[in-house]
Amino acid sequence: MLEQRVAHLADTRTGLPIPDAPVFASAEDERRHRKQRLAAAIRLFGKYGFGEGISGHISVRDPEDPDLFWVNPFGVSFKRVTVADLICVDTHGVVVAGRHRVNPSAFAIHSQIHQRCPGADGIAHGHTAHSRALGALGRLLEPIDQEAAAFHDSQVLYDGYDGPAIGVEQGRDIADRISGNRAMLLRHHGLITVGGSLEEAMHWFFTYDSCAQVQLLANAAGPVKPMTERQAVLARDGFGDPQLAWFSFQPMWDEIVYEQPDLLDE
Numbered sequence: 001m002l003e004q005r006v007a008h009l010a011d012t013r014t015g016l017p018i019p020d021a022p023v024f025a026s027a028e029d030e031r032r033h034r035k036q037r038l039a040a041a042i043r044l045f046g047k048y049g050f051g052e053g054i055s056g057h058i059s060v061r062d063p064e065d066p067d068l069f070w071v072n073p074f075g076v077s078f079k080r081v082t083v084a085d086l087i088c089v090d091t092h093g094v095v096v097a098g099r100h101r102v103n104p105s106a107f108a109i110h111s112q113i114h115q116r117c118p119g120a121d122g123i124a125h126g127h128t129a130h131s132r133a134l135g136a137l138g139r140l141l142e143p144i145d146q147e148a149a150a151f152h153d154s155q156v157l158y159d160g161y162d163g164p165a166i167g168v169e170q171g172r173d174i175a176d177r178i179s180g181n182r183a184m185l186l187r188h189h190g191l192i193t194v195g196g197s198l199e200e201a202m203h204w205f206f207t208y209d210s211c212a213q214v215q216l217l218a219n220a221a222g223p224v225k226p227m228t229e230r231q232a233v234l235a236r237d238g239f240g241d242p243q244l245a246w247f248s249f250q251p252m253w254d255e256i257v258y259e260q261p262d263l264l265d266e
Contacts, residue, residue: 046078073100
């Protein structure tokens with residue numbers, strides 16, 4: 001068995017029967033688990049149309065060496081990535097495991113967030129249509145529903161566009177500004193989400209993108225009435241629970257592995 005689940009339920013603010021995250025007998029077991037989840041996350045990006053040519057990347061910190069992270073390889077389709085394709089990158093941009101090259105943008109952004117945000121074990125970045133549209137307006141999510149409230153006081157707009165993010169200095173600036181938040185909307189660019197696990201970061205990414213779509217549709221239809229501050233905080237305490245976010249990825253994992261089991265090829 002790769003994992004063992006503890007018997008008790010997680011202590012969440014929702015009070016829902018959510019199991020704890022798995023624990024592992026060794027770092028190697030946990031690494032394999034993280035790599036499998038990463039390959040699944042990349043396939044989910046492909047399935048839901050979050051690919052944009054060579055753009056977009058997802059990473060997870062190595063469980064044994066915090067200075068290393070695993071990420072999708074440069075130029076390999078989201079729809080075809082397997083566990084065997086994943087690469088491990090160090091703080092200097094050297095691929096220390098894997099046969100493919102690293103996307104320069106992935107290194108610039110992910111290396112700096114992993115270094116400067118110790119709690120960010122998972123990072124997702126993509127150029128989705130809804131996040132780009134919202135970013136073009138320079139507007140963050142408003143708490144117009146429960147899902148959007150998960151980002152209440154936990155999102156930031158990055159307005160400092162200076163060309164494609166391929167420089168470490170720009171990656172460092174992004175990392176410093178996303179610190180303490182779970183989402184960053186980049187004007188003229190796309191969306192970044194972070195989490196204490198890859199699963200959490202992925203849930204925030206999918207949720208943010210769908211909330212951006214809802215907000216764009218609602219604003220196009222007429223005046224929108226956001227939640228009050230009290231309502232937004234109450235909704236955030238439930239829908240913004242990190243353990244709920246982690247658990248919400250599990251059905252997506254089951255779905256993509258059932259549909260595309262070849263992603264687990266090592």
